[in-house]
Amino acid sequence: MTQTLFREDAYRTECTATVTALSEQGLVLDRTVFYPLGGGQAGDAGVLLLADGRELAITDTRKGKNDEGQFTEAICHLPALPDPAASVLDHLLNAGLKIGDVVTARVDWARRHRLMRFHTTTHLLCHLVPQLVNGCSITPDYARLDFSMTDPLDKDALTAGIARLVAAAHPLAVGSISDAELDANPALVKSMSVQPPRGSGQVRTIRIGGPGPDQMIDLQPCGGTHVANTSEIGAVVVTKIEKKSATTRRVVLGFAA
Numbered sequence: 001m002t003q004t005l006f007r008e009d010a011y012r013t014e015c016t017a018t019v020t021a022l023s024e025q026g027l028v029l030d031r032t033v034f035y036p037l038g039g040g041q042a043g044d045a046g047v048l049l050l051a052d053g054r055e056l057a058i059t060d061t062r063k064g065k066n067d068e069g070q071f072t073e074a075i076c077h078l079p080a081l082p083d084p085a086a087s088v089l090d091h092l093l094n095a096g097l098k099i100g101d102v103v104t105a106r107v108d109w110a111r112r113h114r115l116m117r118f119h120t121t122t123h124l125l126c127h128l129v130p131q132l133v134n135g136c137s138i139t140p141d142y143a144r145l146d147f148s149m150t151d152p153l154d155k156d157a158l159t160a161g162i163a164r165l166v167a168a169a170h171p172l173a174v175g176s177i178s179d180a181e182l183d184a185n186p187a188l189v190k191s192m193s194v195q196p197p198r199g200s201g202q203v204r205t206i207r208i209g210g211p212g213p214d215q216m217i218d219l220q221p222c223g224g225t226h227v228a229n230t231s232e233i234g235a236v237v238v239t240k241i242e243k244k245s246a247t248t249r250r251v252v253l254g255f256a257a
């Protein structure tokens, strides 16, 4: 398994780590600052600095899968390949990597910070739009959130709502609740498409707003990486609203030009 340093500190940009596995799924470390694709948020990119000073470019990060296709506790770092059809394992072995090597994992911070700004904004949208979410995709360049609803949404009103919450500089706090507490409060789950990060008996939560009950903006289970304060989001706007289906409205977010 890989220790998930990004869950404890989303602002940590690098760590030293030991290679624990090499396969067609990528390179596994005993701990990492790289977030793997999940919960709608794209996997991280960056570099691994090898002991001899060389850099191995990493283009994506994924959760490992076992032979049955179920996710494991391993996090796989995917190297940039000279040719997309090339073998991942051959590329890692040709780079001279072996189990037990100590490397420095350094995340592409500019890219990750854009993902964090967008991810926190999608939670602000959950405050502004009370309907359930049935789709989510967060990339470095745009994010989209699909709401299960038939009423129209107003692009400018949502952009103004986001700007107001950003200007109010609400703090974020990472917390956790037990599986039993979550089962007793199903309304905390705002997404029909993303399962809460269960597994250990505790579910990680993201709270936006101060500690007082009247200061809360949003609270939901989430395994993703977030900014520490909504002021850090800056100029994120709604670029488009699409009627994806009769019962789905899609909100697309982008950075203001």
Ligand SMILES: [Zn+2]
Binding pocket: 039, 119, 123, 221, 222, 223, 224
């Ligand atoms: Zn989230």
